[in-house]
Amino acid sequence: MASAGDSSVKQNNKQRILEATIQLMNEQGGAVGTSQVADHLGISPGNLYYHFRNREEILRELFERLVQELDEVLRVEAGEPIPVARLVACYTGGTRVLWRYRFFFASAVDFIGRDPWLAQRYLDFSRQSQHYMRLIIQSAMKESPGPVKATARQTAHLAEIMWVLWVSWPRYSELAQPGRKLGEADIGHGLEQIAFVLAPYLGEIYYKQVLQRVHRFVKGLEREAQT
Amino acid sequence: MASAGDSSVKQNNKQRILEATIQLMNEQGGAVGTSQVADHLGISPGNLYYHFRNREEILRELFERLVQELDEVLRVEAGEPIPVARLVACYTGGTRVLWRYRFFFASAVDFIGRDPWLAQRYLDFSRQSQHYMRLIIQSAMKESPGPVKATARQTAHLAEIMWVLWVSWPRYSELAQPGRKLGEADIGHGLEQIAFVLAPYLGEIYYKQVLQRVHRFVKGLEREAQT
DNA sequence: GTCTATACGCCGATAGAC
DNA sequence: GTCTATCGGCGTATAGAC
DSSP: OHHHHHHHHHTHHHHHHHHHHHHHHHHHOTTOOHHHHHHHHTOOHHHHHHHOSSHHHHHHHHHHHHHHHHHHHHOOOTTOOOOHHHHHHHHHHHHHHHHHTHHHHHTHHHHHHTOHHHHHHHHHHHHHHHHHHHHHHHHHHHHSBOSSOOOHHHHHHHHHHHHHHHHHHHHHHHHHSOSSOOOHHHHHHHHHHHHHHHGGGBOHHHHHHHHHHHHHHHHHHHHHHHO | OHHHHHHHHHTHHHHHHHHHHHHHHHHHOTTOOHHHHHHHHTOOHHHHHHHOSSHHHHHHHHHHHHHHHHHHHHOOOTTOOOOHHHHHHHHHHHHHHHHHTHHHHHTHHHHHHTOHHHHHHHHHHHHHHHHHHHHHHHHHHHHSBOSSOOOHHHHHHHHHHHHHHHHHHHHHHHHHSOSSOOOHHHHHHHHHHHHHHHGGGBOHHHHHHHHHHHHHHHHHHHHHHHO
């Protein structure tokens, strides 16, 4: 325990730098610099540059985290049956991740414009996520066909639309509520809106169930926030 | 004509600065600076600062243009009947404007975070636009009720969803097609996707008509591009 | 691992000549 | 209206002591 404890303490600043970057960029936008991060943590610029070669490397590492965390939540196999509970778990879990890294989507154009490597990785990420979403939507519609039937092509459209909404909603919420601190209510509203796109393709009962579980998730967030 | 000609020539650089800013920010992102704009035009920094007090003022002026141009296209009266042609005109015309000023939405968080005045104006703008969209959607659905019926509340949801998609799509297209030059095909695809959200609430014939006209609009863009 | 000190460059902005 | 010259500030990144 002594050696494990030691090494984790030693590497502590690296994690703190990553966390601080997330926090500051979520609050102030993607233009936050290395000096601001260092200042905020009360460490020296030199210290920060001991842990990371440059600013780009911080962003890349944060992006890899985002990718992995979302993949863990969204990963489904083709043909795998997806009950309501699972559908909503993907959905709310994904929202958690996208909310946590919302700064990234807000500044994606800037980040990607300066780092071709990131551009390619982001593209793969976007495609993979939409692939999962198609599978999930397909399964949900099979389980409960709604008043409107969807072809495979339309399923692809739905997945793309929902993906764009999903990653855009945090930023939109921030702009729609300037100054105010954002929280559970906004997340919940976004979740409902995105689910609404799917509504005509799901049965009414199924859709109600989804909304109910989403609502329960939002309540859970509130409880967490009070802790 | 001489005096009018003179003054317009004198003020030419001001317009050129605004146009260059739009172009550069669309190409390189919202972080483009005053010096880059001046360089690109082959004029001096001092010249630029003769026409604008500071960088902020350029952005404000561009924003006001955006607001006005979109308002001209989208303005409808409550209760005004809206035939398909008009619906599609709002829609394609709006897309033109949003595409032209796409840099603004891509960097809205940054811009707004540094300029409270802009934050408030953007909020008004967003609300007003969604208001128009509600009226338009309502009218369209009245004219041709689809397989799913929408309540007033749902109409508001639809308007918000479509607004978010509308302003987010240009940026999404850019990220989805890195490097490639974007054009009519991408605009057309976005238009179809956003219309798709509305599909269940419109009659099939009406929806087909919309798609047809959208398609015609895209063809028109291609013809323009060749000129 | 962490610090201090420092170099370099870019951008926003102003002063003053033409 | 336009230019040249210049200042100050901030952000990235490195060198070298502790």
